[in-house]
Amino acid sequence: MSEPQPDPPAVEPTAPEEQLALDVADFPGGIHGALEAVLMVVDEPVTTPALASALEQPVADVEVALAELEAGYEEQRRGFTLRQVGGGWRMYSRHEYAPVVERFVLDGQQARLTQASLETLAVIAYRQPVSRSRVAAVRGVNVDGVIRTLLTRGLIEELGQDEESTATLYGTTSYFLERLGLQSIDELPALAPYLPEVDVLDEIAEGGRG
Known part of the structure; x- marks a missing residue:
């Protein structure tokens, strides 16, 4: 009669790979550039907490950066601006450029x-x-x-x-x-x-x- 075999050693469950922490300081534009990159691809206003979560940054820091971006665009008189509408932030064309934007849109419709x-x-x-x-x-x-x-x-x-x-x-x-x-x-x-x-x-x- 064969001797009983010892139980195999217990295998510790493998912990899921942790997601690498995001450090916006690694990007050339820092937190400001990261915010611009996100805001350029959204089609509706995004809340400050949602932006902070995406960038893994404190809400307070994101609030300051958004305010700085808005002030910077205003000072530079850029063709676009950053506005807080309906509790969220989004890029908009400046109202002074409405005539040229309207002409482009209408001409584009005709061309299509x-x-x-x-x-x-x-x-x-x-x-x-x-x-x-x-x-x-x-x-x-x-x-x-x-x-x-x-x-x-x-x-x-x-x-x-x-x-x-x-x-x-x-x-x-x-x-x-x-x-x-x-x-x-x-x-x-x-x-x-x-x-x-x-x-x-x-x-x-x-x-x-x-």
Whole structure:
């Protein structure tokens, strides 16, 4: 009969690896640079305790650093500023630069219009008031999504309904004229001859409904 084997030695559980302590002094900009790095990526105000926790710094030190950043931006007249809103901190463009920011945003929206949107807008501009089905007939594709985009951008609007078909009619807005620097649609370039005549448009649209 074999002798009983001794129990294996107890194994001490391995403690989880401790997270390395964060020392903001190791960064070139210190606590101020660390705060700027965090505030540049947030999309809503962040509280002082939340920032202190992220940087592993005392709340009092973070409060002082935030105040110093805010004062520094003001003194340097930077294009952005740091403000405390709704109990949290966030970077904002300075209100003095609102005109240039607005121009950039509006120009960017215009630049991001797709080719399909531009083609649809051209048809509406030259054939207004025009129904969605007629626009679709000219382009040969469904334009529901494009129409919604142009409505959202404020470039076109509803102009009532067609008396016979009750279809919604669309036309361009004053904002459209403003973006093109025109006083009225009568000043549009002479591109209308390149679009189908009204009678042809009717035939195409009726064929598409059939």
